[in-house]
Amino acid sequence: MQDRVEEKDIIAGNDLISYSVCPYSFYLQRLEGKSKIPTTGVAAAVLFFLSKRKNIFDVKDKKVGVLFEGQRRAGPLLKHIEQMTSEELLEFMPFSSAEAFGGSLKGTWSMILDRNFYHGNPIYWNFSNESWKIGNDLSKAGKNYCEFVLNEGAPVMGLVDKERTFMFEGVHFRVKIPEIRVKNGKRSGGAPEEYRVMVDHPTLFDFKGELCEKKRLTLEESAAVTLRLYGLSRLLRKYQETYLPKLDAPLWFWDYMDRSDFKILPNLVYRHISLIKDEIEMTTRRDVNLDPLRILIERHIKGVAEEKFDPNVKSCHSCKYSLLGIDGKPVCDYRDKNKIPSVPKHYFNFNNFDIEEKDDEDGIKLIGRVDQKREIIVRNKLETITASHKVGVYNLRFVEGSEIRVESNYDAHVFGAVFSKKKEGTFETQMMERMDELIQEMVNETGKKAVHMIDFNKDFNFAGKKRSKEKLESLGYEDVDDGKFRKVYDVSQNNST
Numbered sequence: 001m002q003d004r005v006e007e008k009d010i011i012a013g014n015d016l017i018s019y020s021v022c023p024y025s026f027y028l029q030r031l032e033g034k035s036k037i038p039t040t041g042v043a044a045a046v047l048f049f050l051s052k053r054k055n056i057f058d059v060k061d062k063k064v065g066v067l068f069e070g071q072r073r074a075g076p077l078l079k080h081i082e083q084m085t086s087e088e089l090l091e092f093m094p095f096s097s098a099e100a101f102g103g104s105l106k107g108t109w110s111m112i113l114d115r116n117f118y119h120g121n122p123i124y125w126n127f128s129n130e131s132w133k134i135g136n137d138l139s140k141a142g143k144n145y146c147e148f149v150l151n152e153g154a155p156v157m158g159l160v161d162k163e164r165t166f167m168f169e170g171v172h173f174r175v176k177i178p179e180i181r182v183k184n185g186k187r188s189g190g191a192p193e194e195y196r197v198m199v200d201h202p203t204l205f206d207f208k209g210e211l212c213e214k215k216r217l218t219l220e221e222s223a224a225v226t227l228r229l230y231g232l233s234r235l236l237r238k239y240q241e242t243y244l245p246k247l248d249a250p251l252w253f254w255d256y257m258d259r260s261d262f263k264i265l266p267n268l269v270y271r272h273i274s275l276i277k278d279e280i281e282m283t284t285r286r287d288v289n290l291d292p293l294r295i296l297i298e299r300h301i302k303g304v305a306e307e308k309f310d311p312n313v314k315s316c317h318s319c320k321y322s323l324l325g326i327d328g329k330p331v332c333d334y335r336d337k338n339k340i341p342s343v344p345k346h347y348f349n350f351n352n353f354d355i356e357e358k359d360d361e362d363g364i365k366l367i368g369r370v371d372q373k374r375e376i377i378v379r380n381k382l383e384t385i386t387a388s389h390k391v392g393v394y395n396l397r398f399v400e401g402s403e404i405r406v407e408s409n410y411d412a413h414v415f416g417a418v419f420s421k422k423k424e425g426t427f428e429t430q431m432m433e434r435m436d437e438l439i440q441e442m443v444n445e446t447g448k449k450a451v452h453m454i455d456f457n458k459d460f461n462f463a464g465k466k467r468s469k470e471k472l473e474s475l476g477y478e479d480v481d482d483g484k485f486r487k488v489y490d491v492s493q494n495n496s497t
C-alpha cells in the first residue's frame with residue numbers, strides 16, 4: 001500500500017531537477033499543462049528507449065515460442081529471468097544477439113519516423129538528418145544495454161521503472177526505481193564479494209543532476225540521487241518481508257531494517273549507465289548526504305510557493321520546450337535564440353520556404369514563411385490545403401534624400417536551422433539575399449545611391465551567426481564598427497561596395 005496523498009501534494013524526483021535547471025520549464029510542465037505540444041526528437045528517443053528496453057525481458061523458448069504474454073520464465077525448469085545466467089539469457093531472450101536487439105530498436109524507430117508522431121504528438125527536429133542520427137544512436141544504445149544485461153543479469157523484484165511514493169521529513173515524494181540488481185558473488189561463480197544492492201539507471205545520455213550555483217551537479221554530488229536511494233530504503237523497510245528474500249539479503253542487511261541511526265541503508269549503489277557512450281558511473285550515499293537534499297527541497301518548496309518561475313536561458317540547449325508549437329510560434333517565449341529550436345521536418349525543405357513582400361508605410365516588409373500542403377477529405381472530396389507559418393520578418397525602411405538611407409530590423413521564431421541542402425543556407429541567409437536584391441532593384445529604379453547599415457548584434461547574433469556573417473560578406477557588406485555591417489549600393493555597379 002502506498003501512502004494516500006493527493007497528486008498535487010507529491011513532488012516528483014524529476015521536479016526537483018527541472019525546477020533547479022529552469023523554474024520556467026517546471027512551470028510549463030506542471031502548472032501550464034504543456035503536455036500536448038510537439039515533442040523533440042531527442043525527448044521522443046529517450047522515452048522510446050525506456051519503454052522498448054523492457055522487450056529484452058519478454059523471454060521465449062526458441063523451440064516452443066512464447067507461452068504467455070510478457071513471459072518472464074523459460075526452459076524446462078521455467079526458470080525466472082532474474083535467475084538466468086548469461087548463457088541462459090542469450091538462449092531465451094527474444095533476440096539472437098545484442099546487435100540484433102540494437103537493430104530491432106533502429107527498425108521500430110524508423111517506423112515511428114514514417115508517421116513522425118510519438119504518443120500522439122508530432123516530432124520536431126533540430127537538423128534535417130537528426131532522425132537518422134538518433135536511429136544509429138538507438139542501435140548502439142540497444143546493443144550496449146543488451147550486453148550490460150547479459151553481463152549483469154536481469155533486474156530483480158520486477159521493479160523495472162516502477163514509481164514509488166514515500167515521505168521524507170513531512171513531504172511526499174515520488175521517484176522512479178529504474179532497475180535493481182544484487183551483487184553477492186553468486187553470479188560471478190560464488191566468489192566472496194560484499195553484498196550490494198545496485199540501483200541501475202540505463203539512459204541514452206550522460207547523467208545530468210540538478211543545477212546548483214550555476215553548475216549541473218554530477219552523479220557524485222546530486223541530491224536527486226540521494227532522494228532515490230532514500231526512497232528505496234523506505235520502500236525496502238516498508239515491504240521487507242516481500243523484498244528481502246527476493247534480494248537474497250544476508251542477515252546483517254536485515255538487521256539494518258530496524259536501525260533508526262541509518263536512514264539510507266548501507267551498501268546501496270546507484271549506477272548511471274550512459275548507453276550511447278557505453279559508460280557506467282556509480283555512487284553511494286550516506287545519511288550525511290541528506291543535508292544537501294534538505295536544502296534542495298527547501299529551495300524548491302519555497303520557490304514554488306512564492307511563484308518564482310524565472311526562465312534560465314542557460315538551460316535552453318537541453319530543454320524540451322525549446323521548440324515551435326503547432327501554431328508555428330515558439331512554445332517558450334523566453335527561449336535562447338542562440339539555440340536552434342526543434343521544428344517540423346518540412347521546415348528543412350527549401351521548396352517549402354517562401355518570401356512574401358508587403359509594402360509598409362515607408363518601406364517594405366519581407367515575411368519568410370514555410371508552407372505545407374496536405375490532402376484532407378471534406379464532404380467526401382479530397383482537397384489540398386496549405387498550412388502556412390511565419391518564421392521571420394525583415395522590416396526595411398527607406399529614408400530618401402540625395403541618397404537613400406536604408407534602416408532595417410530582423411526578427412524570427414527560428415534562427416540557425418539549416419536547409420537539408422546546406423548550400424541553401426538558413427531562413428536568415430535567404431531573407432538577406434532577398435533584402436539585397438530588393439535594395440538593388442530600388443537603386444536601379446530611382447537612380448540614387450543607397451546606404452544600408454545592419455546592426456548584426458541586435459538582429460543576427462544568434463544561432464547560425466557564422467553563416468549569417470558569411471552571407472553578408474558575400475553580398476558585399478563590411479563590418480565597419482564592431483558588428484555594424486554596411487554596404488553602399490550604386491546604380492552603376494550592381495552589388496558594389
Ligand code: SF4
Binds near residue numbers: 022312319321
Ligand atoms: S526554453 Fe529555455 S527558458 Fe524556456 S523553459 Fe526551456 S530552458 Fe527555460
